[in-house]
Amino acid sequence: MHHFQYKGNELYAEDVALRDIVAQVGSPVYVYSQATLERHFKAFDEAFAGAPHTICYSVKANSNLAILKTIIRMGGGVDIVSGGELYRALQAGVDPKKVVYSGVGKRDDEIEYALNTGILMFNVESEQEIDRLNEIAGRLGKKAGIALRVNPDVDPQTHPYITTGLKKAKFGITMDRAVEEYKRARDMENLEILGIDCHIGSQLTKVEPFVDSIRKLKELIGELKALGINLKYLDLGGGLGIQYDAEDPPLPADYGSAIKAETKDLGLHLIFEPGRNIAGNAGVLVAKCLYTKERDEKNFIIIDAGMNDLARPALYGSFHGVQPVVKDQDGMIPADIVGPICETGDFLIKERSVPMFKQNDLMAFMSAGAYGFTMSSNYNTRPRAAEVLVNGDKFVVIREREKVEDLVRGESIPAWL
Numbered sequence: 001m002h003h004f005q006y007k008g009n010e011l012y013a014e015d016v017a018l019r020d021i022v023a024q025v026g027s028p029v030y031v032y033s034q035a036t037l038e039r040h041f042k043a044f045d046e047a048f049a050g051a052p053h054t055i056c057y058s059v060k061a062n063s064n065l066a067i068l069k070t071i072i073r074m075g076g077g078v079d080i081v082s083g084g085e086l087y088r089a090l091q092a093g094v095d096p097k098k099v100v101y102s103g104v105g106k107r108d109d110e111i112e113y114a115l116n117t118g119i120l121m122f123n124v125e126s127e128q129e130i131d132r133l134n135e136i137a138g139r140l141g142k143k144a145g146i147a148l149r150v151n152p153d154v155d156p157q158t159h160p161y162i163t164t165g166l167k168k169a170k171f172g173i174t175m176d177r178a179v180e181e182y183k184r185a186r187d188m189e190n191l192e193i194l195g196i197d198c199h200i201g202s203q204l205t206k207v208e209p210f211v212d213s214i215r216k217l218k219e220l221i222g223e224l225k226a227l228g229i230n231l232k233y234l235d236l237g238g239g240l241g242i243q244y245d246a247e248d249p250p251l252p253a254d255y256g257s258a259i260k261a262e263t264k265d266l267g268l269h270l271i272f273e274p275g276r277n278i279a280g281n282a283g284v285l286v287a288k289c290l291y292t293k294e295r296d297e298k299n300f301i302i303i304d305a306g307m308n309d310l311a312r313p314a315l316y317g318s319f320h321g322v323q324p325v326v327k328d329q330d331g332m333i334p335a336d337i338v339g340p341i342c343e344t345g346d347f348l349i350k351e352r353s354v355p356m357f358k359q360n361d362l363m364a365f366m367s368a369g370a371y372g373f374t375m376s377s378n379y380n381t382r383p384r385a386a387e388v389l390v391n392g393d394k395f396v397v398i399r400e401r402e403k404v405e406d407l408v409r410g411e412s413i414p415a416w417l
């Protein structure tokens with residue numbers, strides 16, 4: 001559930017009309033609802049009441065400092081996948097002991113930064129990374145807390161591009177190598193084995209794949225115990241889906257009870273890395289209709305936001321709902337809603353029945369709070385959109401719209417030209 005609702009003909013974010021935001025900030029603009037973020041975090045947290053747990057919000061879903069602060073203030077930690085994300089999380093005031101670091105390609109300087117920061121643990125994704133961590137920690141005179149990210153080879157039944165837990169995926173260490181690698185890590189001086197981790201994919205709409213992977217992990221945890229390797233943390237990653245269209249994902253409470261039932265006898269502290277579930281439905285992208293045109297077979301609605309602002313439809317064929325900011329259209333038409341980018345793949349909506357938007361109408365693309373702004377780019381030298389956070393009847397620009405001057409910063413013309 002979210003706080004983007006109509007009052008009369010006007011779409012609001014909490015108690016602020018989206019039209020008023022655009023009047024002050026311009027378009028396109030991402031608008032987030034603080035009440036929605038808090039509600040989603042709380043629902044997730046309460047789903048694990050009674051089980052020791054930490055919610056390490058996945059920074060890559062939406063990494064704006066104000067969003068991170070909202071999560072951190074509620075007791076959350078973060079899951080990071082780069083040194084840049086660590087920097088952001090620290091800027092927002094995260095407790096380093098609530099930071100887990102995932103990612104297949106951690107660089108030396110990023111590892112050093114995380115070790116010097118004193119993060120909780122590294123989710124190690126390869127055999128070579130184990131050695132690298134041990135070496136760098138030794139050099140710095142530190143101990144690196146680690147969990148091995150294992151790949152349980154479970155099909156999460158989601159989009160192939162966001163399926164990460166199959167054997168053929170680039171992520172994690174395969175089940176059949178895991179015990180050997182734990183043994184190797186145990187004998188390394190500068191590592192402390194803290195846990196086990198998996199993250200099987202994103203936008204999962206069923207609990208079964210989560211439960212299946214826990215069952216596989218449990219066998220492994222048992223084998224490790226028999227070898228005297230005792231873990232503290234079970235990190236189950238993120239991946240719980242949200243409703244974009246007609247999906248019917250489990251409620252956090254149902255996901256929580258299934259997981260609690262499966263893990264209650266393990267005596268492990270649970271870690272979760274939700275991203276989309278917290279931020280997805282807490283944001284919209286508001287854009288303006290620039291032109292409309294009709295072809296024999298097709299209607300196009302051309303807007304001031306494109307695939308550089310919201311990449312998911314172009315990248316994965318994802319569905320985003322669209323709603324008028326002011327409802328005054330004459331019915332619906334079948335159309336493509338497209339951006340200004342010079343690519344045929346630049347659409348936000350393809351062949352759907354949509355309100356009959358006319359020039360200057362504003363529209364909100366729903367469920368754009370996760371993997372929206374963070375995946376945006378400057379393609380076609382388009383400044384990235386502004387971001388706004390609403391709290392009740394107040395709103396603040398939490399990221400200014402970029403200027404073209406920002407986009408050429410750092411470029412230079414060599415003297416020979």
Ligand SMILES: *Cc1c(COP(=O)(O)O)cnc(C)c1O
Pocket residue numbers: 058060061079081102103199201202203237238239240273274275276277370
């Ligand atoms: C992307 C990612 C997440 C978050 O996934 P969601 O589907 O947004 O919950 C969590 N953990 C890891 C390792 C990730 O790569």
